[in-house]
Amino acid sequence: MDLCLSAHMQKGFIILQKNHFAKIAEQERVNLLISIKNVRKVYSSRQGEVKAVDRVDLEIKEGEIFGVIGYSGAGKSTLIRMLNGLEIPTEGSITVAGREVSRIKGAELRKARQEISMIFQHFNLLWSRTVADNIAFPLEIAGVPKKERDSRVKELISLVGLDGREGAYPSQLSGGQKQRVGIARALANNPKVLLCDEATSALDPQTTDSILDLLVDINERLRLTIVLITHEMHVIRKICHRVAVMEGGAIVERGPVLHVFKNPEKPVTKRFVQQVTEPEETKETIGHLLANYPRGQVIQLTFVGEGAEQPLITNLIRKFPLTVNILQGKISQTQNGSYGTLFIHLDGEEPDVTNALTFIKEQEVGVEVISHG
Amino acid sequence: MAELIPNVVWEEMWEATLETLYMSAISVVATFILGTVLGLLLFLTAKGNIWENKPINFIISAFVNIFRSIPFIILIVLLIPFTMLIMDTMIGENAALPALIIGAAPFYARMVEIGLREIDKGVIEAAKSMGAKTPTIIWKVLLPESMPALVSGITVTAIALVSYTAMAGVIGAGGLGNLAYLEGFQRSQGDVTLVATIIILIIVFTIQFIGDYITTKLDKR
CATH class of the missing domain: 3.40.50.300 (P-loop containing nucleotide triphosphate hydrolases)
Structure with missing residues (x-):
């Protein structure tokens, strides 16, 4: 499931990124x-x-x-x-x-x-x-x-x-x-x-x-x-x-x-x-999940352009002994590239979770910890 | 037939009908033009409109309100000097015209104004945003867009005018009203009054029918 989603995001981002730069270059000239x-x-x-x-x-x-x-x-x-x-x-x-x-x-x-x-x-x-x-x-x-x-x-x-x-x-x-x-x-x-x-x-x-x-x-x-x-x-x-x-x-x-x-x-x-990136039901889903998984952390990742080139979720699971649960994901296409949000739940030992967060931040992906379990 | 209505002289009746039709037709046309102009002015000089102008709007509005409020029979009498001035007579169909037009135009002007106010402001704004001049807005937006209201308004006004001509007849303007009053009422010939009334009803129903037909044909909303 996670592989599938990140692969999809990758593809979309790479294509759109090219358009993005082409368009910016075009606009400079006018x-x-x-x-x-x-x-x-x-x-x-x-x-x-x-x-x-x-x-x-x-x-x-x-x-x-x-x-x-x-x-x-x-x-x-x-x-x-x-x-x-x-x-x-x-x-x-x-x-x-x-x-x-x-x-x-x-x-x-x-x-x-x-x-x-x-x-x-x-x-x-x-x-x-x-x-x-x-x-x-x-x-x-x-x-x-x-x-x-x-x-x-x-x-x-x-x-x-x-x-x-x-x-x-x-x-x-x-x-x-x-x-x-x-x-x-x-x-x-x-x-x-x-x-x-x-x-x-x-x-x-x-x-x-x-x-x-x-x-x-x-x-x-x-x-x-x-x-x-x-x-x-x-x-x-x-x-x-x-x-x-x-x-x-x-x-x-x-x-x-x-x-x-x-x-x-x-x-x-x-x-x-938020009107576009965060559907109404996200909050409910997260609330639900926090109740079901009292441990771990719920994190919102934001991908723009290059950040999506790495298969982030796969790397995360390979590098850290964590359970990664995808809660919700969405890609929004804009005229100068695309923008994606992904809500995941990380569960594991405390130092691993912290290290994982540091690792994600290095990937030029926006990270926001929604709440602590 | 002749036994039921012994006193009706058909030549007289026909002549009176033509006089009524003549007075009505001329005054309807004149009222339509004058009333539309007054209505447009009332609309355009009102607050927030193209020719916003408080004094002019106030003057036209006062004129319209005053002449719309005077009972027609009194208006005829009041206008005698004016009629004498421009028509040189107080007798006959033409003598009735000034009073008919001055009595009906303000009434119709208000209807025109109401019709124009019903036009979506956005449509006028759209025309402005395309660079339209005010005459273009009047001829190509205001009048066509309010046409059903203008036509149904003139229908009502025309019917009122037919009854005004009957009133004008009483003071000597000729027409069916004159005939019904002089021949019918004053000489106690009930059948003359009855036939004149029936003819007036036919005229009124015809106007209503034509007006309704045109209004529905025009209305594409």
């Missing part, structure tokens, strides 16, 4: 597309001033998928809405694709918005228009002639996998299909950035995954920069290259997704990471 400098957004209400976004600095590179995660009220929604000028910052500047969206107005802002598309949690389609006419809407706004519009709409419909549904009205579509229309509509004018405002939060898990796959596909095929906000770590894990964690209007932690998964520093980040 330019900045979005730069947010010292931005604040303050709303004045009867109760006084409310700081929605508080001194945020952020740079997003061309071609990357950047995620902003936070609980509701963290200011992520306000932040993303400032990127296309739906909200104007109280202070600071925002530049997207060479235009300072925080300052431009009127025709210039409208022109800029055609290059900064947005998709929404509740899709925001026009119910009075068919799928094809909804997708044609931004083209009408941009003044594209009818003939070109029609052929572009056709292309987009097959890009998002909605062939045969062009004549349907939004009310006849499922949630996932509606979001596909939303995505096609957003891509119509060949934007430079796609903003996703909780785009999968109204969808079931399976549909969420298919929409996320579509977003990755678009990102890779069109080299389109994607900025998304979400409260689900699953979304960040699955498609983002880099992530910023927001709390109370400020960015409290940021970095490549794998890095943040490996070393979450702030409590809020830890909680988000």
